[in-house]
Amino acid sequence: MATITNTYPKIGIRPIIDGRLGGVRESLEMTTMQMAKNVKKLYEQTLFYPDGSPVQCIIADTCIGGVSEAAACAHKFEQNNVGVSLSVTPCWCYGSETMDMHPTWPKAIWGFNGTERPGAVYLAATLAAHNQFGLPAFGIYGHDVQDMGDENIPADVKDRLLGFARAGLAVAIMRGKSYLAIGSVSMGIAGSIVMPDLFREYFGMRNEYVDSTEILRRIEKGIYDVAEFDKAMAWVKLNCKEGDDKNPTEKQFSRLQKDEHWAFVVKMTQIIRDLMQGNSKLKELGFGEEANGHEAIVSGFQGQRQWTDFLPNGDFPEAMLNSSFDWNGIRAPFMVATENDSLNGMSMLLGNLLRHTAQIFADVRTYWSPDAVKRVTGWQPEGLGKDGFIHLINSGSAALDGTGRQQNENGPAMKPFWEINETEARLCLEATQWYPANNGYFRGGGYSSQFVTSGGMPVTMCRLNLVKGLGPVLQIAEGYTIDLPDHVHSTLNNRTDPTWPTTWFVPVLTGEGNFTDVYNVMAAWGANHGSFSYGHYGHELITLAAMLRIPVSMHNVPGEKLFRPAAWKAFGSDNEGADYRACATYGPLYK
């Protein structure tokens, strides 16, 4: 199989030192190298790649006191698939002579806040050089002075080191991968008009395109793993509860047709996955070309309308692939956007690369004001929902993790797949019903997943938008999922499409910008879709966006959590305006 596995980019650590031999350098060698080793340990124990394996770091062979050692380090890093660079130092060293000059690797410098030797002075001097050369870098130094030789990494430094590395690795991991569009534009949805310049220039990714008929060809010609198909069908029978058909009797498919649809959507699931990442089994079966896949780290399936007017819809494949488990057990979620909305697909990917969790793709469908809820249900919203809430709902791409049936120490959660246990996967499946698709919308049938997300989860919703003349912008809303009383949920949900997954979402209001009330958040959303997952990680999205030079058009992240390259401060003291100006000045990372 041509798919390359286990070659994730490494974090390169550069110990920087004062080059003066004959006393100064020698006195600093051990401490400097130890700083690098300590960060390596922190990273390797805390951070994971998307397959759950620990992140790998590589340290320069020697401390870097001048340009020849900087060059040797650059060479070593190039040879060893480094994608993110962190320089560390406890002392004064020579800025432009030691700095990392790579044009695209995300960069940071940790200057030890000591005073016996001035690491933070090197940090300031070298950040100035980065700014002067147009190579933005993140600056890290602790709030409180430490003693020389103190090996402890203070909590504030740890936060910055980890925030930088998570976002930097996301940048490095997506580079060279593809967005695979299966089909074309869905119902005039702009995000499914896939823009190759955006992918290439901003994400370093390529675009792959296959016609949807490729799925049909593989089904009809038997180009899938038949043994896996049998196993999958048996699993589906046991684990996927079919809902009652809500279609008018005259529109319902026969039992025989419905059984055929189950087989069809299971094959579609296998085939979409194989199209994305390849499958060595196909080579054994004599399909060498199909075994290769498209190196897709994210994909989108057009579905509506040509496919769904004719054939079973993509809801089952999308929901299962996006989930952290299937008939092969608990495994990493795939990122598959419904309606081929590539911009929401990328929103999913950003969240997934930062948190390693499954993502919930949804229409941002309805703002329910407290008055409207009261009018329709007689119930006065209270608690987190007292100022109203937003109904997130779309057939298709919501991962079953979005049921909220996994747990962590704080209650319901969506976790990285390696933290999910068998019981939790089963509970997510038990909380899901598969309704015969609404045949008004989906004439070809299929099955839509239906669940209600557990309330009480902190979540972050985001969306990448594309604006002519401006380029991509990211919007972010941290908030919570909420539970509604049963009768309220039923009344509100039954007004929409009750065969789809529902999440009731409340953004955190800050009293500023678009976050003055819930209505404004929905009104300012840049498109029909958003993607959310577990936790409040808006600050990590902001760091990642800055690395990619994508300005953030709205967010509700507390100011003290913002972490952007040092140069951003030179673009003005209003953070949002400065972000726009900096991104415009630097332009896309891979231009």
Ligand SMILES: C[C@H](O)[C@@H](O)[C@@H](O)C(=O)CO
């Ligand atoms: C069935 C409908 O066409 C839905 O798919 C539609 O409301 C959307 O999801 C639009 O994004």
Ligand SMILES: [Mn+2]
């Ligand atoms: Mn939609």
